[in-house]
Amino acid sequence: xxxxxxxxxxxxxxxxxxxxxxxxxxxxxxxxxxxxxxxxxxxxxxxxxxxxxxxxxxxxxxxxxxxxxxxxxxxxxxxxxxxxxxxxxxxxxxxxxxxxxxxxxxxxxxxxxxxxxxxxxxxxxxxxxxxxxxxxxxxxxxxxxxxxxxxxxxxxxxxxxxxxxxxxxxxxxxxxxxxxxxxxxxxxxxxxxxxxxxxxxxxxxxxxxxxxxxxxxxxxxxxxxxxxxxxxxxxxxxxxxxxxxxxxxxxxxxxxxxxxxxxxxxxxxxxxxxxxxxxxxxxxxxxxxxxxxxxxxxxxxxxxxxxxxxxxxxxxxxx
Amino acid sequence: xxxxxxxxxxxxxxxxxxxxxxxxxxxxxxxxxxxxxxxxxxxxxxxxxxxxxxxxxxxxxxxxxxxxxxxxxxxxxxxxxxxxxxxxxxxxxxxxxxxxxxxxxxxxxxxxxxxxxxxxxxxxxxxxxxxxxxxxxxxxxxxxxxxxxxxxxxxxxxxxxxxxxxxxxxxxxxxxxxxxxxxxxxxx
Numbered sequence: 001x002x003x004x005x006x007x008x009x010x011x012x013x014x015x016x017x018x019x020x021x022x023x024x025x026x027x028x029x030x031x032x033x034x035x036x037x038x039x040x041x042x043x044x045x046x047x048x049x050x051x052x053x054x055x056x057x058x059x060x061x062x063x064x065x066x067x068x069x070x071x072x073x074x075x076x077x078x079x080x081x082x083x084x085x086x087x088x089x090x091x092x093x094x095x096x097x098x099x100x101x102x103x104x105x106x107x108x109x110x111x112x113x114x115x116x117x118x119x120x121x122x123x124x125x126x127x128x129x130x131x132x133x134x135x136x137x138x139x140x141x142x143x144x145x146x147x148x149x150x151x152x153x154x155x156x157x158x159x160x161x162x163x164x165x166x167x168x169x170x171x172x173x174x175x176x177x178x179x180x181x182x183x184x185x186x187x188x189x190x191x192x193x194x195x196x197x198x199x200x201x202x203x204x205x206x207x208x209x210x211x212x213x214x215x216x217x218x219x220x221x222x223x224x225x226x227x228x229x230x231x232x233x234x235x236x237x238x239x240x241x242x243x244x245x246x247x248x249x250x251x252x253x254x255x256x257x258x259x260x261x262x263x264x265x266x267x268x269x270x271x272x273x274x275x276x277x278x279x280x281x282x283x284x285x286x287x288x289x290x291x292x293x294x295x296x297x298x299x300x301x302x303x304x305x306x307x308x309x310x311x312x313x314x315x316x317x318x319x
Numbered sequence: 320x321x322x323x324x325x326x327x328x329x330x331x332x333x334x335x336x337x338x339x340x341x342x343x344x345x346x347x348x349x350x351x352x353x354x355x356x357x358x359x360x361x362x363x364x365x366x367x368x369x370x371x372x373x374x375x376x377x378x379x380x381x382x383x384x385x386x387x388x389x390x391x392x393x394x395x396x397x398x399x400x401x402x403x404x405x406x407x408x409x410x411x412x413x414x415x416x417x418x419x420x421x422x423x424x425x426x427x428x429x430x431x432x433x434x435x436x437x438x439x440x441x442x443x444x445x446x447x448x449x450x451x452x453x454x455x456x457x458x459x460x461x462x463x464x465x466x467x468x469x470x471x472x473x474x475x476x477x478x479x480x481x482x483x484x485x486x487x488x489x490x491x492x493x494x495x496x497x498x499x500x501x502x503x504x505x506x507x
Contacts, residue, residue: 185449186446213460213464214460215456215459215460230351230352230355230457231355231359231450231453231454231457232453233453234452234453234454234456234457235449235450235452235453238449238452238453
């Protein structure tokens with residue numbers, strides 16, 4: 001973070017916060033991490049002993065005692081162990097996040113953290129900016145205000161289920177965040193900004209929506225807009241706002257960004273394709289600040305959307 | 320052979336019908352955009368009397384400006400934008416110019432500027448102006464779409480046959496807004 005960055009002071013304050021509050025707190029949690037790591041290694045040791053003995057046992061039984069023990073039984077035990085291997089990590093992750101994240105977000109003032117309580121399925125489906133999925137899973141969720149703008153950040157994992165001959169496969173179609181910001185404009189309809197699909201645009205379209213062709217050629221090349229009201233869509237997507245959306249796209253370079261304006265709010269879906277907001281490692285010490293710095297950067301990047309889209313500018317419209 | 324010929328004729332007819340349908344859709348879209356401009360301008364006209372009434376108590380020396388605004392508003396209300404776009408654009412540009420002068424003058428009356436009702440009226444007026452700007456952009460996009468269809472072959476042929484014209488003007492910035500601003504003027 002360079003000196004010119006507006007968040008430079010915030011980073012300095014965060015470093016102070018780390019030294020005074022978060023660092024000592026995580027240091028106290030180090031024993032917890034070690035306890036779960038020890039459990040993990042214990043399971044590994046048990047597996048290293050049990051699995052070869054079991055494999056030899058099945059082989060000897062089948063070969064010399066004419067027993068007919070199915071090899072599938074051995075595979076089943078292996079799968080069981082794989083699941084058990086992950087248990088200490090999962091338990092530690094859940095516990096440490098529930099402990100650390102509320103403390104971490106307290107730095108930003110008035111933010112709350114809830115695990116697994118993100119956007120509702122209706123919110124995602126109605127917005128038209130998330131892919132249609134068979135399974136919706138919410139991970140981390142933060143809610144609060146920054147620069148007077150109320151926002152909700154929700155990490156979402158969307159999966160589809162594919163049925164094959166005798167098995168069912170799940171594959172991820174969206175892994176990223178949905179961020180809802182309060183808008184500083186009042187509006188009644190809905191406007192959706194989708195990534196441009198080139199030739200396939202003509203096959204898109206939703207009931208009650210019309211294609212809104214805007215005058216910014218760069219914006220039009222990256223996005224395509226659908227709205228329930230042509231005038232309202234242009235009221236929201238002014239030439240200046242379009243430029244800001246392009247800047248936002250550049251901020252998350254290479255990631256898919258789509259926006260939906262509804263209920264006086266803007267919902268932004270960013271397909272980051274990675275697990276976000278992970279403050280601690282499992283195998284590495286908590287005293288290393290790298291991971292928490294990364295979460296800080298993730299937050300600051302989201303906050304910078306408020307600056308880029310100028311959402312903090314005082315609403316000139318009163319209800 | 321006979322069927323092939325009929326098939327070709329059928330495809331050509333379908334193609335021309337599609338061109339015709341697209342052309343009519345574009346013309347209707349322009350009508351919709353013109354009506355939207357009217358609706359948004361109406362909001363402005365509804366606000367003007369209230370704002371002037373509020374300001375009249377404070378700005379007694381600006382009566383000539385007030386009467387000019389009222390006259391332009393009356394002229395504007397006489398004509399429909401959809402049927403007289405050029406005339407209305409001219410009136411709108413003059414009205415905007417006068418309103419700009421009005422808001423600049425309001426700056427000289429701190430009591431008026433800080434009046435809560437006036438502040439709210441200014442906010443509502445600002446919102447109406449943003450909606451007008453959006454409606455104009457929609458109108459310009461619809462005009463451009465129709466002009467392209469009417470002037471570019473092969474839809475130009477269909478337009479000539481069915482008599483669809485694209486003679487509606489574009490909304491442009493008034494001359495005053497396009498004048499080059501010399502920063503030195505502000506430091507005199």
